[in-house]
Amino acid sequence: ENMRGFWLPRSLLQLLSWKIKTVRKEGSVMNNIQWIRLKRELTHNAVQKGTGIHQEIVAQYEGGHRIPTTEDLIRLARFYDTSMDYLMGLTDQEKPYPRKR
Secondary structure (H helix, E strand, O other): OEEOOEEOOHHHHHHHHHHHHHHHHHOOHHHHHHHHHHHOOOOHHHHHHHHOOOHHHHHHHHHOOOOOOHHHHHHHHHHHOOOHHHHOOOOOOOOOOOOOO
16 A cells, blocks of 8 residues: 555554544544544654654644643644644534634
8 A cells, every 4th residue: 555655564554544543533632633644644754844843742742641732733733724623622623714814
């Protein structure tokens, strides 16, 4: 299988698929951050490059070991083109609110 140019064994793809479904069912704050990253097939490194948030910190947010700062939530929402409410699990709507000009 091919994920953004990387070949992965079928067993690993099945594991990732199971993990995505599990993450989505749990629906916690940090898992919405992980869910959107996995759905868009991004690595922690890609998120770091796009947001300036260190990849280890993003992993800690996703794992529930650290609570995102407001500044980081804004960066993530802008990067993913979604709302902070979606990232925080307050809505199921990924579409962001209209932004100020």
